[in-house]
Amino acid sequence: MKKYSYVGISFVILIFGIIFIPKIVNRVKDTSIVKNDRMSADNPVANEKLSYIKINGKPRKVPEFAFLNQDSLLITNHDYKGKVYVVDFFFTSCPTICPKMTSNMVYLQNKLKNYENFGVASFSINPKRDSPRILKKYAENYEITHPDWNLLTGDREDLYELANAGFNIYAAENPEVPGGFEHNGYFALIDQQGYIRSRYDASGNPIIYYRGTIGVEEGKDENGEEEQITILLEDIKKLLKENE
Numbered sequence: 001m002k003k004y005s006y007v008g009i010s011f012v013i014l015i016f017g018i019i020f021i022p023k024i025v026n027r028v029k030d031t032s033i034v035k036n037d038r039m040s041a042d043n044p045v046a047n048e049k050l051s052y053i054k055i056n057g058k059p060r061k062v063p064e065f066a067f068l069n070q071d072s073l074l075i076t077n078h079d080y081k082g083k084v085y086v087v088d089f090f091f092t093s094c095p096t097i098c099p100k101m102t103s104n105m106v107y108l109q110n111k112l113k114n115y116e117n118f119g120v121a122s123f124s125i126n127p128k129r130d131s132p133r134i135l136k137k138y139a140e141n142y143e144i145t146h147p148d149w150n151l152l153t154g155d156r157e158d159l160y161e162l163a164n165a166g167f168n169i170y171a172a173e174n175p176e177v178p179g180g181f182e183h184n185g186y187f188a189l190i191d192q193q194g195y196i197r198s199r200y201d202a203s204g205n206p207i208i209y210y211r212g213t214i215g216v217e218e219g220k221d222e223n224g225e226e227e228q229i230t231i232l233l234e235d236i237k238k239l240l241k242e243n244e
Contacts (some may be wrong), residue, residue, distance in 0.1 A: 050189075050239065052197060053206060061193075061196070062166070062196065063162060065162055067123070067158075069135070069150040070132055070138075070139050070150070071136065072132040080121065081192075082192050083118060084191060084240050085118065085120055087122075088187050091129070091181055093129060094181070096178055096179065097183075097185045102142050103215065105149075106142055111233055115240055121150055122151045124153045124159070125183055126180075127153045135151040135152075167196075170183055189235060199235050210229070210235075216230055
């Protein structure tokens with residue numbers, strides 16, 4: 001009886017291989033089986049409307065600000081009215097995350113060069129050193145060419161108030177860290193009306209800010225964190241289309 005059982009099982013396996021294996025192989029070749037990637041635009045989460053970041057139940061707006069840019073021109077939040085723009089905090093002598101952040105922002109600049117209603121506001125957290133002249137040189141070194149990308153400097157207290165209270169993006173002086181200043185590498189996305197926006201994560205919660213420290217070419221950092229420049233680019237385009 002065992003002999004016949006083995007024959008029967010072998011026959012079933014053979015039939016399975018003939019009928020189903022080619023179908024599975026074809027599905028893989030046709031990419032019918034794909035990785036469930038929450039960063040992809042094909043994912044339902046990515047196609048939802050972007051969230052408003054709320055404080056005490058109210059959508060958070062960018063606070064009033066007024067600083068000098070790399071051309072010594074006074075730039076305020078009102079100069080960005082009607083534009084979708086990205087905000088970050090950096091300093092030109094930063095030896096750690098700032099070069100990656102700026103390179104990633106240049107990537108966005110180049111991808112969005114044909115969109116008139118896009119801009120960037122980069123605020124220096126070392127205004128004592130980062131004069132308009134220094135910022136101008138920094139812009140040249142990184143090939144910052146977008147007319148609405150302003151590198152901004154001014155009163156130290158106002159800049160730190162904007163970072164820590166206005167955006168809740170941490171920035172501080174710290175002589176113990178490389179460069180003497182510490183900050184996180186977040187990018188904030190602002191819509192045409194001046195509200196802070198973001199997409200939802202896979203659990204339905206706003207991601208709030210986008211990581212600006214991992215390049216698209218890297219994919220992930222040493223901790224396995226995935227880059228978010230790709231989804232930020234998608235979300236910028238989504239906001240640009242909202243008022244079309």
